[in-house]
Amino acid sequence: MKAIEIRKKYLDYFKRHGHAVIPSAPLIPENDPSVLFTTAGMQPLVPYLLGEKHPEGKRLTDYQKCVRTNDIDEVGDNRHLTYFEMLGNWSLGDYFKDESIAMSFEFLTKELGIPVEKLSVTCFAGDEDCPRDEVAANAWKKAGIPEDHIYYYGKDDNWWIAGEEGPCGPDTEMFYDTGKPACGPDCQPSCDCGKYVEIWNNVFMEYFKDEKGYRKLEQKNVDTGLGLERMTMLLQGKETPFDTELFSPVMDKLKDLQKVDAIESRRIIAEHLRSSMMIIADGGRPSNLDRGYVLRRLIRRMIRHMNKLQIDLNSLKELIDIYVENLGEMYPELVKNKEIIEQVIVEEKDKFVKTLAKGEKEFEKAIGKLEGTKIIPGQVVFRLYDTYGFPPEVTKELAEENGYEIDMNEFNELFKKHQEKSRAGSEQKFKGGLAETTEETIKYHTATHLLNAAIKRVIGKDAHQRGSNITVDRMRFDFNCDHKLTDDEKKQIEDLVNEWIKEGLPVTKEEMKKEDAIKSGAECMFIEKYPDIVTVYTIGDVSKELCGGPHVKNTNELGRFKIKKEESSSSGVRRIKAVLIDE
Numbered sequence: 001m002k003a004i005e006i007r008k009k010y011l012d013y014f015k016r017h018g019h020a021v022i023p024s025a026p027l028i029p030e031n032d033p034s035v036l037f038t039t040a041g042m043q044p045l046v047p048y049l050l051g052e053k054h055p056e057g058k059r060l061t062d063y064q065k066c067v068r069t070n071d072i073d074e075v076g077d078n079r080h081l082t083y084f085e086m087l088g089n090w091s092l093g094d095y096f097k098d099e100s101i102a103m104s105f106e107f108l109t110k111e112l113g114i115p116v117e118k119l120s121v122t123c124f125a126g127d128e129d130c131p132r133d134e135v136a137a138n139a140w141k142k143a144g145i146p147e148d149h150i151y152y153y154g155k156d157d158n159w160w161i162a163g164e165e166g167p168c169g170p171d172t173e174m175f176y177d178t179g180k181p182a183c184g185p186d187c188q189p190s191c192d193c194g195k196y197v198e199i200w201n202n203v204f205m206e207y208f209k210d211e212k213g214y215r216k217l218e219q220k221n222v223d224t225g226l227g228l229e230r231m232t233m234l235l236q237g238k239e240t241p242f243d244t245e246l247f248s249p250v251m252d253k254l255k256d257l258q259k260v261d262a263i264e265s266r267r268i269i270a271e272h273l274r275s276s277m278m279i280i281a282d283g284g285r286p287s288n289l290d291r292g293y294v295l296r297r298l299i300r301r302m303i304r305h306m307n308k309l310q311i312d313l314n315s316l317k318e319l320i321d322i323y324v325e326n327l328g329e330m331y332p333e334l335v336k337n338k339e340i341i342e343q344v345i346v347e348e349k350d351k352f353v354k355t356l357a358k359g360e361k362e363f364e365k366a367i368g369k370l371e372g373t374k375i376i377p378g379q380v381v382f383r384l385y386d387t388y389g390f391p392p393e394v395t396k397e398l399a400e401e402n403g404y405e406i407d408m409n410e411f412n413e414l415f416k417k418h419q420e421k422s423r424a425g426s427e428q429k430f431k432g433g434l435a436e437t438t439e440e441t442i443k444y445h446t447a448t449h450l451l452n453a454a455i456k457r458v459i460g461k462d463a464h465q466r467g468s469n470i471t472v473d474r475m476r477f478d479f480n481c482d483h484k485l486t487d488d489e490k491k492q493i494e495d496l497v498n499e500w501i502k503e504g505l506p507v508t509k510e511e512m513k514k515e516d517a518i519k520s521g522a523e524c525m526f527i528e529k530y531p532d533i534v535t536v537y538t539i540g541d542v543s544k545e546l547c548g549g550p551h552v553k554n555t556n557e558l559g560r561f562k563i564k565k566e567e568s569s570s571s572g573v574r575r576i577k578a579v580l581i582d583e
Contacts, residue, residue, distance in 0.1 A: 003244065006235065009111050019090075023530065024062055024064050026283065027279055028282050037069075039066055039068050041225055046548075056531050057092075060090045062088060084227055084228070093221065097135050100202050114235075119177070120177065121175065158172070173200070178196070197230065203223040242271075257309070269319075274327075281341060283467070285570035303353075352389070370404075374405060375404070378407040378408065442551060442552060451561075451578065453542050453543040455479055459485075480574075494561060500540070561579075562579050564577045565577040
């Protein structure tokens with residue numbers, strides 16, 4: 001069964017069970033304080049999981065495009081991906097454990113045809129905060145899962161929360177038995193031996209955690225996620241996602257093009273190219289900051305491995321064409337944005353070729369300063385990597401060609417610290433999630449609408465939002481603009497926002513058909529990604545935008561708006577960093 005068929009079966013099944021099919025949100029989050037990219041299906045639904053009414057109702061389903069880069073350095077093995085698609089269904093205060101589990105079981109066994117004996121499930125074992133989840137276990141037994149295929153684990157395995165505080169609860173996970181031999185008599189789904197592969201996770205949000213502990217939620221939600229690439233691999237009996245139709249045409253072409261054989265490099269090239277294309281199609285551009293830096297790193301890591309396989313870099317266009325043709329039905333945005341995808345990747349490739357040339361010069365300088373030793377310190381290798389983007393494996397090759405060795409122990413220690421710092425930063429970005437919807441972030445969320453309107457007044461109507469990031473301490477707003485803002489332009493924008501705040505403009509919310517919202521003049525990013533019924537927030541006669549919320553009731557709640565910095569975000573995109581000051 002092909003991936004697109006699995007996706008269709010999933011959406012059709014839940015549609016028949018009363019779920020509204022909503023579009024995938026773009027990979028570039030809109031006004032989300034928690035992450036650089038959309039990392040999970042629940043992320044765009046945060047306001048509704050917190051109690052806001054969704055315009056499409058209480059039962060929702062979709063496929064969600066996701067990017068997670070915590071494990072970017074692991075890509076190349078047989079399972080890690082940075083881009084993946086998550087199938088999900090949600091109950092916003094409607095059904096709960098029994099119905100959720102019954103539908104999951106039926107979909108797996110009837111729609112996908114997975115034999116019951118291939119399935120095992122896990123439930124929460126219970127502790128002082130929450131009792132053993134016998135309700136979920138009994139629901140599985142009733143559905144048809146044998147008792148000896150039901151396992152209980154603690155919070156590390158069967159509890160979900162975004163960050164340290166917020167909505168949370170026990171989950172139940174479904175595992176597929178690959179048929180591989182057990183690693184021992186105690187082999188269970190918790191093993192990493194490869195016999196059991198997790199395929200679906202149903203989270204039962206029935207608690208809220210804060211500094212005082214856990215309390216029951218008034219609105220109980222169900223949030224599920226099923227990884228499409230992994231399910232496709234298992235149903236096709238493949239060893240890795242790279243053996244499925246999602247990657248195989250590009251993998252095969254890389255094998256034809258390579259002059260050196262390395263399966264890990266082919267996987268990195270195929271995976272990073274797909275991720276880069278998806279990010280660019282949704283508005284991402286390479287830069288030295290945040291998500292732009294992630295995209296740059298993906299492209300450059302891909303190019304490094306093309307060089308490693310001695311593949312002509314001009315082959316990139318051909319590889320892009322293969323993906324567009326192969327994935328165009330699943331992702332029409334690749335077809336629509338093919339030219340810009342090709343342009344961005346080729347330009348970044350050309351920049352990186354220059355970086356490699358510069359790195360070689362810096363390498364020559366570094367070894368020229370070494371006296372009486374043929375060992376290059378690890379810190380030199382790391383500086384070339386961290387400052388100039390020069391790959392350590394290239395440094396190693398150059399060192400060997402010149403009769404030098406590298407202190408790899410020192411480099412590995414420095415690189416490990418760098419990885420831990422990057423991973424911690426990435427996790428901190430994701431840590432926010434539901435818990436980060438605070439009074440302050442709601443204020444900043446509303447202020448982005450005023451800033452967007454002010455930029456249009458000062459810069460021009462063709463200036464549009466290209467992204468934003470919000471924390472409890474500040475807001476960051478990206479917009480297209482072909483020049484650095486003058487001091488006068490910045491002052492005009494700041495004064496306009498503060499004028500609207502002082503006017504005490506009402507913030508109103510209404511639901512309407514998407515086409516009616518557009519006719520009314522409402523603005524948004526990625527209009528095609530919104531459902532048929534949308535939420536429109538209007539601020540006086542100043543701003544009208546499609547948005548999920550939440551927002552303040554009146555602009556006089558915001559305090560004073562102050563621009564702290566204006567800078568370039570990427571080519572043709574400027575960035576404003578601003579704060580709200582209580583008065």
